[in-house]
Amino acid sequence: MENRDKSLATRVVDAMHGNDPFSQWLGIERVEDAPGRSVLRMTVRPEMCNGFGIAHGGITFSFADSAFAFASNSHGRKSVSIETSISHTVAVHPGDVLTAVAEEEHLSNKLANYRVTVTNQEGKVVALFKGIVYRTGKEWEV
Amino acid sequence: MENRDKSLATRVVDAMHGNDPFSQWLGIERVEDAPGRSVLRMTVRPEMCNGFGIAHGGITFSFADSAFAFASNSHGRKSVSIETSISHTVAVHPGDVLTAVAEEEHLSNKLANYRVTVTNQEGKVVALFKGIVYRTGKEWEV
Amino acid sequence: MENRDKSLATRVVDAMHGNDPFSQWLGIERVEDAPGRSVLRMTVRPEMCNGFGIAHGGITFSFADSAFAFASNSHGRKSVSIETSISHTVAVHPGDVLTAVAEEEHLSNKLANYRVTVTNQEGKVVALFKGIVYRTGKEWEV
Amino acid sequence: MENRDKSLATRVVDAMHGNDPFSQWLGIERVEDAPGRSVLRMTVRPEMCNGFGIAHGGITFSFADSAFAFASNSHGRKSVSIETSISHTVAVHPGDVLTAVAEEEHLSNKLANYRVTVTNQEGKVVALFKGIVYRTGKEWEV
Secondary structure, eight states, X not given: OOGGGSOHHHHHHHHHHHTOHHHHHHTOEEEEEETTEEEEEEEXXXXXXXXXXXXXXXXXXXXXXXXXXXXXXXXXXXXXXXXXXXXXXXXXXXXXXXXXXXXXXXEOSSEEEEEEEEEXXXXXXXXXXXXXXXXXXXXXXX | OOGGGSOHHHHHHHHHHHXXXXXXXXXXXXXXXXXXXXXXEEEOOGGGBOTTSSBOHHHHHHHHHHHHHHHHHTTSEXXXXXXXXXXXXXXXXXXXXXXXXXXXXXXXXXXXXXXXXXXXXXXXXXXXXXXXXXXXXXXXXX | OOGGGSOHHHHHHHHHXXXXXXXXXXXXXXXXXXXXXXXXXXXXXXXXXXXXXXXXXXXXXXXXXXXXXXXXXXXXXXXXXXXEEEEEOSOOOTTOEEEEEEEEEEEOSSEEEEEEXXXXXXXXXXXEEEEEEEEEEEEOOO | OOGGGSOHHHHHHHHHHHTOHHHHHHTOEEEEEETTEEEEEEEOOGGGBOTTXXXXXXXXXXXXXXXXXXXXXXXXXXXXXXXXXXXXXXXXXXXXXXXXXXXXXXXXXXXEEEEEEEEOTTSOEEEEEEEEEEEEEEEOOO
């Protein structure tokens, strides 16, 4: 598919994800790019685990944070994280396949709010994440 | 130094950090282990960066989250994260040397609150993190 | 209606709301009591405003926090707030009629997560609130 | 004291507090106004309590939120709350005398971060609050 046939959301996320070494280390796959929305998938590996033998809290955070970044930049305006929070509800193990769904809860000129729900392969919610961005005046040139 | 000569905080963090592949991938070094407190250091590498050419938000989160986990388990009681939040204040670049200082703000029987400040090599605050743990009834056997 | 004909959620919220002077000062009306859910309504009065001539942030917080308390106690187990956060998205004025919808996002034995959305009479989201409770071992005797 | 002899922080907080009916209902007294800092005091009354016979969570939030608003506007630039969170650590009772200390943790051109600690008359921490503001381009004319 040629670039001009892709949606703005997809072109922006192509630009962000193509140059994102850490998202690639995480093994993030894109399931859906849309305005104000992103769906991602990844599989947890042993090197992502902590001293309890379960995924380090930073892994689910990073995964949710990527979905948040893609969703918030998808309108074409460069947007930076102001504040994020996460609550880990169920332990994540090596081999688990996680899905993150980022949804826009509010959009204004300067600020926007997102909620990201992370579930495992059984559909259980493993983390609840939310974040706010500051929308800069700069556009993605894509 | 033999194990019995170490403080409880150090023995707990030895047990946690020695078995923590992700903290090791991050390159976390321990500067101080103390009751209710942890100081850590790490150097940011290019593979930790995002599509903006700066450290992925998940890196500073993971680093702060490790200091939070060490500080909250240091009393010897196994403690699990309930809720954490982070605000990124200054961009972090490859080569930056980060220090995280986790401090206990409140300790009760079941719950405890921590604040983690992350600074760079110039002493600038790059992230403000806070977290709450649930203190289980299980002790670390160390 | 006699007490025994009411649902557990309604009996618990009767007990909480009947003895809650501050919720009464706020003028909170109950629209729906259900397991893990609460819908409330209130009208903003001039004495609830701040120096900007708009509702003090504490008013929308208090309103959302009441819906959160009702929803989290509705299962019959006494539950106490651990951590809450709020983002104010649109200014609230005297005369505005607010609706809070509290929904359960995760329920486990000791902890539960709730999201509360506050809208005005035009259906605009004025605040996004979330909270976590610790579920004690004590039951409401209602 | 004439207005021109007061500090900018005091003049701004005079303007905010003098027109703030809800802070007045709360009975908030100002102990200190300073750049990036505010110290307030209040006494809890029975009508501020909830169904548990203790102060409604919205009361301590409102009190901390006022200190946050005063501290963040004290530099003379109109600043609005983006996101706040609170953790209640110890129950508050009627008659308790609370002190809120708001401190600036980070200040940039568009955003600033504050922490507010609320203690009771025995010096116990009853709530830990934090907040972020968006600093508008408008100055207080005081």
